[in-house]
Amino acid sequence: MVRLDNLGGQEATTKTAMMVRFDQVSKSFGMTKVLNELELEVPPGEKLAVIGPSGSGKTTILRLLMTLERPNAGIIEVDGEPLWHERKGNQLVPASEQHLRRMRTKIGMVFQQFNLFPHMKVLRNVMEAPVRVLGVPQEQAEAQAKRLLDMVGLSQKLDAYPAQLSGGQQQRVAIARALALKPKVMLFDEVTSALDPELVGEVLQVVRELTHSRDMTMLMVTHEMRFARESSDRVVMFDHGKIIEAGPPELIFTNPAHERTRGFLKAVLERG
16 A cells, blocks of 8 residues: 655646656566566657667556556556556545556557457457447547558458568558557557568658657657657666656667677667
8 A cells, every 4th residue: 555645736736738658667577577666757759769678678668558467666657647557536546447447448558469359350459449348439440440541551361361461561550450459548569560670660660650640648668769759758777777868859769878788789770
C-alpha cells in the first residue's frame, strides 16, 4: 500500500501533466534485475525513441504498460491514473481486474510478431477489438477499419487472410488494428525485427507518418537508428535497467555525453 499524502503538491501537479510516468519502478526475473528504480516521464503527444543493447530493459517497460508483466516495486501512471494500483481514499491498493481492463483501453501496442487472427480476414482483424472491447456498432467499426487500412496502404487487401500477406503487410494490419481502439498511448516494440530487410522500409514509413500526423503519445523501442533520429522528439538510452542518457535526437546522435551511448551507437551504426 502507498500513501498518497506522501506526495507533495508540486510533484503531484507534474505527475498529472504526464501521459506516462514511471516512479522508482523495478522489475526482476528470478535473480536478474531488468529495471532498477526506473524514473521516466513522457508528456502528452511526445514521440519517445527507446534505444539500448539487448537485455537492457527496453521491451520490459512496454510490457509493464500493457499489463503483460507486473512490476516488483514502484508506481506506473498512464493519463494521470495509476496503472497497477487504484486509489482508495488516501492510499493506493493493488488494481482490480476491472481497473486493469479500463486502463488497457488507453494503450495500444504493436509487437515484434504480428499476432493477427489467422482465421479472420484483414477487415475483420481490424474491426474485432472495437466491436468486442468498446461495443462499437458493426457498421461504424467497419467504416473506421476501412479508413485505417487505407491509411496504411492496404485498402485492396480487405478480404485477404493474414497468410496471404507479406510480413510487412501483416505488420501494417497490426498497426491499423492497434489504432482502431483509439488509444492515448501507442507502443511499438521493434516492429521491424521479424521482417525481411526489403520489407522494413514500408513499415517504418507508416510509423514515421504516424509520428508526424498524430498527436498521440508514442513510445518506440527500436534498433533502427535513422528512424529514431528522424521520427522522435526525444531519445532515451537504456543500459542495465536504467536510463543513462536522454535528450533531443540530434544531440544524442551527434554528441552523446555518455561513453556507453557513444560505444553503443558506434557499434550499431558500423553493423548497419
